[in-house]
Amino acid sequence: MKRRHFLSVGAAAGLGSCASAKSTTAALSTAAIAPQTMPDGMTILFQGDSITDGGRNRGRYYANDSGGMGGGYVNMLVGQLLKEHAGKGMKIYNRGISGHKVFQLRDRWDEDCLHLEPDVLSLMIGVNDFWHTLTHAYEGTVDVYKNDLIALLEQTKTANPNIKMIIGEPFAVKGGRAVSAFFDGTFDEYRYASKAVADQFGAAFIPYHSIFEEAAKVGGAKHWCPDGVHPSLAGGALMADAWMAAFNGLY
Amino acid sequence: MKRRHFLSVGAAAGLGSCASAKSTTAALSTAAIAPQTMPDGMTILFQGDSITDGGRNRGRYYANDSGGMGGGYVNMLVGQLLKEHAGKGMKIYNRGISGHKVFQLRDRWDEDCLHLEPDVLSLMIGVNDFWHTLTHAYEGTVDVYKNDLIALLEQTKTANPNIKMIIGEPFAVKGGRAVSAFFDGTFDEYRYASKAVADQFGAAFIPYHSIFEEAAKVGGAKHWCPDGVHPSLAGGALMADAWMAAFNGLY
Numbered sequence: 001m002k003r004r005h006f007l008s009v010g011a012a013a014g015l016g017s018c019a020s021a022k023s024t025t026a027a028l029s030t031a032a033i034a035p036q037t038m039p040d041g042m043t044i045l046f047q048g049d050s051i052t053d054g055g056r057n058r059g060r061y062y063a064n065d066s067g068g069m070g071g072g073y074v075n076m077l078v079g080q081l082l083k084e085h086a087g088k089g090m091k092i093y094n095r096g097i098s099g100h101k102v103f104q105l106r107d108r109w110d111e112d113c114l115h116l117e118p119d120v121l122s123l124m125i126g127v128n129d130f131w132h133t134l135t136h137a138y139e140g141t142v143d144v145y146k147n148d149l150i151a152l153l154e155q156t157k158t159a160n161p162n163i164k165m166i167i168g169e170p171f172a173v174k175g176g177r178a179v180s181a182f183f184d185g186t187f188d189e190y191r192y193a194s195k196a197v198a199d200q201f202g203a204a205f206i207p208y209h210s211i212f213e214e215a216a217k218v219g220g221a222k223h224w225c226p227d228g229v230h231p232s233l234a235g236g237a238l239m240a241d242a243w244m245a246a247f248n249g250l251y
Numbered sequence: 252m253k254r255r256h257f258l259s260v261g262a263a264a265g266l267g268s269c270a271s272a273k274s275t276t277a278a279l280s281t282a283a284i285a286p287q288t289m290p291d292g293m294t295i296l297f298q299g300d301s302i303t304d305g306g307r308n309r310g311r312y313y314a315n316d317s318g319g320m321g322g323g324y325v326n327m328l329v330g331q332l333l334k335e336h337a338g339k340g341m342k343i344y345n346r347g348i349s350g351h352k353v354f355q356l357r358d359r360w361d362e363d364c365l366h367l368e369p370d371v372l373s374l375m376i377g378v379n380d381f382w383h384t385l386t387h388a389y390e391g392t393v394d395v396y397k398n399d400l401i402a403l404l405e406q407t408k409t410a411n412p413n414i415k416m417i418i419g420e421p422f423a424v425k426g427g428r429a430v431s432a433f434f435d436g437t438f439d440e441y442r443y444a445s446k447a448v449a450d451q452f453g454a455a456f457i458p459y460h461s462i463f464e465e466a467a468k469v470g471g472a473k474h475w476c477p478d479g480v481h482p483s484l485a486g487g488a489l490m491a492d493a494w495m496a497a498f499n500g501l502y
Binding site: 055057064066067069070071072075076078079080082083086087215218219223224230231232233234235236237238240241 | 306315318320321323330331334337338466470474475481482484485486487489491492
């Protein structure tokens with residue numbers, strides 16, 4: 001399967017190899033964003049792949065729909081957000097779709113991002129950009145991933161220069177059933193790329209990979225993420241906590 | 252529709268009218284249970300109606316199944332439980348079924364409770380026992396509800412005298428679309444009955460009705476429970492927090 005080449009902005013931004021982006025991901029990186037007072041009526045959009053999708057009912061696409069958030073970290077944290085910010089008119093959408101890679105977000109970015117006019121974009125994408133090179137003969141490289149991601153965020157920032165972004169690191173949990181081939185260093189380059197792009201755009205960055213690595217010391221991969229890619233309920237709660245910390249750093 | 256008369260234990264326990272049970276429900280009632288060290292390998296079972304069901308995939312019935320907890324308060328809190336008690340071998344089941352009244356739990360209690368051998372039973376049931384008298388020509392009364400509930404818990408305690416129980420109060424949120432007929436005092440009797448039964452069995456009691464009443468002062472019924480019966484995501488998170496507080500009082 002060939003990816004569709006849709007972007008030139010990414011090539012122009014041209015960070016090339018991400019070998020220099022191996023900065024530590026041990027802590028949440030929100031320093032680049034000055035906290036502000038949270039506005040009323042804000043819109044928060046979750047975008048990504050199956051981890052964000054969480055098996056959601058895609059027919060229930062209205063904001064804050066209790067049937068439309070799936071069963072993963074988004075469901076767990078959206079309730080908390082709406083509970084803690086009752087009366088603020090917060091609108092929250094989940095538009096993660098299982099199996100997606102970054103270039104597939106582009107195909108639906110108008111409808112599933114720009115038209116929703118998010119004030120906060122939460123984006124976690126990348127595990128399939130690597131995984132499908134092993135399993136689906138996908139030919140994208142880490143540079144393709146990174147440049148497409150840059151172009152997508154350029155487009156998003158152009159539409160709303162004041163948007164706040166939270167980038168979740170693609171992760172794999174060692175010991176999971178499906179990820180034995182993830183630890184030769186290649187997948188790490190995708191993680192470093194997501195960090196570099198987050199830094200480039202002043203986005204909050206959630207280092208899920210090291211968060212899961214640390215958690216798995218108790219209970220093992222099976223407890224947190226049985227196949228190494230898709231979190232368990234415990235893993236979802238772990239992500240929800242980390243996301244809330246990142247979000248609370250924005251305002 | 253007639254209910255099936257299955258119980259004599261309840262009649263024997265015979266608390267009759269619950270008019271005397273109008274004790275305050277403003278705070279969690281866990282005083283009757285002495286906290287203990289949490290055992291390893293414990294089993295927690297959630298039972299109830301649609302609020303507990305949360306649209307779960309009933310084919311995914313294994314313990315801790317990330318696809319089988321639905322999208323309601325159970326999904327939100329099970330992740331927290333498994334995160335906070337990693338390495339303890341905790342097994343959690345959701346067996347709520349939409350539309351059920353207490354007598355329908357009895358029909359499936361062997362398979363959906365006793366065979367699972369729960370150490371903790373979390374039970375919230377009752378809104379349909381009242382609601383279906385309005386909408387489905389159901390003929391059960393509050394005494395039927397109460398006596399059946401007593402019999403069910405007697406049976407459960409007999410099977411495991413050491414079981415801990417958490418009883419959630421049936422609730423209705425004033426201003427919700429479907430509950431205008433809930434506030435003539437009749438529904439309150441079901442609430443008081445659930446509290447009386449919780450006290451009788453030394454169960455922790457979660458006063459969801461007053462919890463929602465308090466929460467709805469900000470954001471209104473629509474934010475927390477649009478139809479007055481089924482919680483929004485915010486309402487689910489509210490319930491999850493209250494449940495965690497009750498559970499943490501047990502150990």
